[in-house]
Amino acid sequence: MILAIDTATRWAGLALHDGTAVIAEYGWRCLNNHTVELSPAIEDMLSRIDKTINDLDGIAVAIGPGSYTGLRVGLALAKGMALANQIPLFGVPTLDIIAFSMGQMPLQLLVAAEAGRSRVCAAVYQWQEKQGWKPRRPPIIDTWENIVNDIEKPTLFAGEITPEAAKLIRNSNQNFAIAFPAVSTRRAGYLAEMGWQRLRKNQMDDAASLAPIYLRDPAGK
DSSP: OEEEEEOSSSEEEEEEEOSSSEEEEEEEEOOSOHHHHHHHHHHHHHHHTTOOGGGOSEEEEEOOSSOHHHHHHHHHHHHHHHHHHTOOEEEEOHHHHHHHHSOOOSSEEEEEEEEETTEEEEEEEEEETTTEEEESSOOEEEOHHHHHHHOOSOEEEEESOOHHHHHHHHTTOSSEEEOOHHHHSOOHHHHHHHHHHHHHTTOOBOTTTOOOOOOOOTTOO
16 A cells, blocks of 8 residues: 655645555645644544555655655655655655646646745646656746746646736737646645556665755745
8 A cells, every 4th residue: 555645835635545546535735834734644544444554565755846844844754654664665756746647638738836935846748658748858946927938839737826827827828728726736646646656666766865856946036
């Protein structure tokens, strides 16, 4: 069974995958510090399906980009659990989780996550046959205005898109589309599925050295 932990942004997520299906999933906008809410939520989710940490075969964790504090809390907990229980750990880039959930389409895909201080983390993905969505280049951190202005091809925008950003995208006079909010929600169930696939392929990370992905703001903010 795989436990998925996502605290990359204010949207937090947990899920359990038993190899055949997602058997439990929590998602919520974290109003308090992730440290306060995370451990009790994991204990509650496990107890609801009559499982314990001893039943886990591995842990998948979102490693960024995202909030500095959120990433640090989630990764520290995931690493501690993996090392203490001697189970595999799988680090998954935050934006890849949403890309994984999207089906094939003729448009390129831009996935975004909040970065704070009016900044957003974003990456552009292209569909590759038999491989799914793959990033065209490393993610960046910038303003929505700069990100939208730099996109020239028909694009579907997904992820954490504010009302102001959605208005900017729609008014750009480009061939852009915005995924429905429910589709754009970063679900821990997909993170758990990605972790399970890597468990089957024996593609685990080193729990001691796994580090979060932090992006440097070009504006220095």
